[in-house]
Amino acid sequence: MNWVIGLGASTLAKINGVGRAFLMLSGALIAVPQLKNVRLTIQQLYVVGVQSLLIIMVSGLFIGMVMALQGYTILVNYGAEGSLGPMVSLSLLRELGPVVTALLFAGRAGSALTAEIGLMKATEQLSSLEMMAVDPLRRVVAPRIWAGVIAMPMLALIFSAIGILGGHLVGVDWLGVDSGSYWSIMQATVEWDKDVVNGIIKSIVFAIVVTWIAIFKGYDAIPTSEGISLATTQTVVFSSLAVLGLDFVLTALMFGIN
Amino acid sequence: MTTRKTELMVGIFVILTIAATLLLALKVVNQGFSDTQSSYTLYAKFDNIGGLKTRSAVKVGGVTVGRVESIYLDPEDFNPIVVLSVSDSYQNFPDTSSVAILTSGLLGEQYIGFQPGFAFDDFVVLADGDFIQDTKSALVLEDLIGQFLFSRDSD
Amino acid sequence: MTEHLVEIQNITFSRGERLIYDDISINIPKGKITAIMGPSGIGKTTMLRLIGGQLVPDKGDITFKGNSIPAMNRSTLYHNRKSMSMLFQSGALFTDMTVYDNVAFALREHTHLSESVIETLVLLKLETVGLRGAAQMMPSELSGGMARRAALARAIALDPELIMYDEPFAGQDPISMGVLVKLIKALSEALSVTSIVVTHDVNEVLNIADYVYILANKKVIGHGTAAQIKASDSALVQQFLQGQADGPVPFHYPADAIQAQILGAKQ
Numbered sequence: 001m002n003w004v005i006g007l008g009a010s011t012l013a014k015i016n017g018v019g020r021a022f023l024m025l026s027g028a029l030i031a032v033p034q035l036k037n038v039r040l041t042i043q044q045l046y047v048v049g050v051q052s053l054l055i056i057m058v059s060g061l062f063i064g065m066v067m068a069l070q071g072y073t074i075l076v077n078y079g080a081e082g083s084l085g086p087m088v089s090l091s092l093l094r095e096l097g098p099v100v101t102a103l104l105f106a107g108r109a110g111s112a113l114t115a116e117i118g119l120m121k122a123t124e125q126l127s128s129l130e131m132m133a134v135d136p137l138r139r140v141v142a143p144r145i146w147a148g149v150i151a152m153p154m155l156a157l158i159f160s161a162i163g164i165l166g167g168h169l170v171g172v173d174w175l176g177v178d179s180g181s182y183w184s185i186m187q188a189t190v191e192w193d194k195d196v197v198n199g200i201i202k203s204i205v206f207a208i209v210v211t212w213i214a215i216f217k218g219y220d221a222i223p224t225s226e227g228i229s230l231a232t233t234q235t236v237v238f239s240s241l242a243v244l245g246l247d248f249v250l251t252a253l254m255f256g257i258n
Numbered sequence: 259m260t261t262r263k264t265e266l267m268v269g270i271f272v273i274l275t276i277a278a279t280l281l282l283a284l285k286v287v288n289q290g291f292s293d294t295q296s297s298y299t300l301y302a303k304f305d306n307i308g309g310l311k312t313r314s315a316v317k318v319g320g321v322t323v324g325r326v327e328s329i330y331l332d333p334e335d336f337n338p339i340v341v342l343s344v345s346d347s348y349q350n351f352p353d354t355s356s357v358a359i360l361t362s363g364l365l366g367e368q369y370i371g372f373q374p375g376f377a378f379d380d381f382v383v384l385a386d387g388d389f390i391q392d393t394k395s396a397l398v399l400e401d402l403i404g405q406f407l408f409s410r411d412s413d
Numbered sequence: 414m415t416e417h418l419v420e421i422q423n424i425t426f427s428r429g430e431r432l433i434y435d436d437i438s439i440n441i442p443k444g445k446i447t448a449i450m451g452p453s454g455i456g457k458t459t460m461l462r463l464i465g466g467q468l469v470p471d472k473g474d475i476t477f478k479g480n481s482i483p484a485m486n487r488s489t490l491y492h493n494r495k496s497m498s499m500l501f502q503s504g505a506l507f508t509d510m511t512v513y514d515n516v517a518f519a520l521r522e523h524t525h526l527s528e529s530v531i532e533t534l535v536l537l538k539l540e541t542v543g544l545r546g547a548a549q550m551m552p553s554e555l556s557g558g559m560a561r562r563a564a565l566a567r568a569i570a571l572d573p574e575l576i577m578y579d580e581p582f583a584g585q586d587p588i589s590m591g592v593l594v595k596l597i598k599a600l601s602e603a604l605s606v607t608s609i610v611v612t613h614d615v616n617e618v619l620n621i622a623d624y625v626y627i628l629a630n631k632k633v634i635g636h637g638t639a640a641q642i643k644a645s646d647s648a649l650v651q652q653f654l655q656g657q658a659d660g661p662v663p664f665h666y667p668a669d670a671i672q673a674q675i676l677g678a679k680q
Contacts, residue, residue, distance in 0.1 A: 042264065042265060042268050043261070043264055045268045045271070046264040046267055046268050049268065049271050050268060050270075050271050053271060053274070089286050093282070093286075123503050123505055124502070124503050124505035125505050125507055125508070127462075127499075127501065127505065128499070130465075130494070131465050131494060131498060131499040132494070132498065132518070132519045132571075133491045133492070133495045134518075134519075134522050135491070139522075151271075154272070154274075154275040157275055157278040157282065158274055158275060158278045160282065161277070161278035161279075161281045161282055162278070164281070164282075164286060165281075183286075186286055187286065188315075190286050190287050191313065192283065192287045196282055196283075196286075196287060
């Protein structure tokens, strides 16, 4: 009997949490846009976007290089090393670009957002804003949500582009695949609306989910050191799982059913 | 001071994104016959299109001249009709031209092979909206095997 | 009869299962310093949050300038908050801004003053708390007492009618404590603001408070002027004022008799 009660209680608590998350989102985003908030968003774009740029670019480069290396060793058995271009670019544009960017973003920017907002709560900065008649949802939460949602698709595009260049570096410059066929077969296969745009859509969905989880976990954290460390861990774990799960759903919707 | 630096870095971030998008748009994505490039439409009716898909290539002697715009079924005789979008830079195909559904390599993708007909003295040029009369359907492997077995049985 | 800026009328408040206030009433006279004292864990900070509208009581009403705070909608509440301010226990300075920007924050958010006017105002406020020289320091570079003074400068930036001090003396050395006591008194007299000081530092606050409330066991156990409180014959009040370890507030957290627990465990 006890475990049924436990199950019921934890289900109610989860639903309660989802409700609070929606309240936070609506409180933050349903507002008249102001010029001041654009400036705050740009500032946050620097924090979540520019500061994640290096890790994204380095990861993109290496993943593109590894893909070319692995792909080449398999494709060369079938004399199909010309298909290296589409293999690298399609994997990056459809899957690895959005997914790996989202995972790295959750680890780099998401955890930082959770910790920052959690600490602002623990040190009463959020309460203090409220008492100064400044809504922390609009002043603190909203610019961070917008910045996260804008930054991640940008990072994913940069990731894919650098990965394709990295694939070129290994496949063409090192392993000797013909440069012309690397690009031309890629061009014959990759389609703008099907591959690039779908990748961007995935990335926007991931961006919303990861940023939302990260900020809500910080905003809802228990304001103690354990609470914030727990919230930071949960941000990384929950958003990674959400990204991978959603990726399957989105892939099935976009590419699975013709 | 700090805000200027922040804005500069965000500006660089935006420029990098635009550069990445341009690389994808110009170098990675096929620059085939998009909607922006002017093209004209031809129709062809087949018995069987096999594995032909929208956006499959239309080739003349291996050179891509257009793409399959759409495929639908003729509601009267239930034969598939393929709509071809051919670039404006390739004009003046005679109306005796024929199209066939071919496969690139043994397991490759299917495409439309366009065979320009002979140009007689007073030939008629295929224009926008015309039907190509002479079509060869896709080879369906199962049908071929079936025919082969059938003909062996009857021997 | 004195005019009351804040009136707390018969409120009951509980957090989760735990009852914090049971039907208590407190009146805050305008332009005076009112102290709310009590043992730790009694929910004194909660009282300030109720007045600030961050929490809503289960029962009863809280009025600010005659308007009910729990009944206000969001924009009225935010409008009213501009004339209150709160000094948090930790100071709650924004850690990503200098002291100067912290004090200028509310002015920049709520007024359309030019930057040069804001500069004058901010420097004046910082001068009041004696931190004009620390304007360009970051909050992390300040000592605890300085951080609290900087937060006080920020709290008075918009010239509020009500300042709420949450444990202003907690963890301060005697000099900082003296400075803060002097500042609270001076601000109250010079700007004729209403002050609510929540604290358990009896001696400091009895020197400056015009009126004192003592909370314990979810109730108001005593109230009056400092002199009246000192002369109170309530055992509970006297225990609190003199800091006796045992008394009506017991030393032991409620438990079974120790003999029973220890001997019972052996059997």
